[in-house]
Amino acid sequence: MAAASIAGSGVRPQGPDVPARPVGATEVVSLDGLRNAEFGDTEEELTRRGVLRTEMDGCGPTLAGHDSVSPIFVDDRLVLLWLGDRMSTPEGVTVGSPVTEVRATYPSAVDLDAPQGTYRFDGRLARDGDRAYLFLHDGTTVHKIIAGCADWARRLFDEGHGPC
Template identity: 65%
Template sequence: MTAAWVSGSGAHPPSTGLGGRPVGVVEVVDLNGLRDVEFGDTETELSRRGILRSDVDACGPTLVGYDATSPIFVGDRLVLLWLGEATRTPQGVTAGMAIGQARARYPAARELDAPQGMYRLDGLLARHGDRAYLFLHDGRAVKKIIVGYADWAQRLFHEGHSPC
């Protein structure tokens, strides 16, 4: 993703965070993954490339430059990304967006109802082939986005898993 910065008189370029991206820039995640991070990558490969860190105070490994995004691995392979708020889909869906807007941008998405009597959110599963976006929502707004292999996203929804 290329972010344009227009300079004005006396203005300074935005500060950069990890990964060299300007602070506040919204990252785009597609059904292949993030820039430099693809579904199916191994923990070993991502660590060797300096993208995966396990030496931080977090509930699991983290991705360098994606502080609020949690990778979920199964059998050493990246299967899902639990996204942070500064991430959007190519169709512009972000956490906080009205669920009606997300439905309009993914009209073929399937509704998933959370089990009754549990403190879990409903879901909207936008599947394309073996990949999917899972939008967790409270009936009004998207609260969290998970992206990756569709079977693992659906399993996460039904079994109630989080990155921690």
């Protein structure tokens, strides 16, 4: 499948050409969410379905079967997924991917500069309507990927918050 620019095409990758699991990744996260947790789902709904685990082992609720994903809720709705290792976009971008690959895969994405004097990463925001991927990087390599509601991804970058 040719790499598509989600930020410029207005089309979300789907169908038989989108790999279910890219090489080396555990699961694909689309701009709709995960296979069992979509953006906009409520905490109550995810808990009832057994997807949201609320026991506090880490820094907040977790998603069953998704050890490297941290869900972010606002007003009881899933708005962002903070992705760790072994997660991928449908186009195959993962933590550890070169920033040059992100630029080639999402050419319409916007570069975001971290504030001077901070220890925060720069970002690249690939937006498709009200959804986006935010790739946090050091100029060479992607270190974190956040997927979800575009306005919340941008706010997370601007305010410098993490999943905890």
